[in-house]
Amino acid sequence: MMIQATGEAAKGVVEGLSKQPIVLALVTISLMLSGLLYYQSHLFNTQRQENVRLFVEIQKEVQKLLSNCIIPPPTEKPR
Numbered sequence: 001m002m003i004q005a006t007g008e009a010a011k012g013v014v015e016g017l018s019k020q021p022i023v024l025a026l027v028t029i030s031l032m033l034s035g036l037l038y039y040q041s042h043l044f045n046t047q048r049q050e051n052v053r054l055f056v057e058i059q060k061e062v063q064k065l066l067s068n069c070i071i072p073p074p075t076e077k078p079r
Helices: 002-019 021-067
Strands: none
Touching: 002 021
């Protein structure tokens, strides 16, 4: 029963798309654009993670160098 209903629905969709091919083209373009958007978002997030990792690494190096600095105490000027 369920398989027949699914088959009839699929047959109706195919008939509808064969009568109006522009709908098929629009659906295809929409799916391709969604895939492109996902791909670009994934690349952006990967690059962002790498930038954050590099930033943290550089900050660690700077903190290490700063911790080795000795700041002399201020000296008072004679009056």
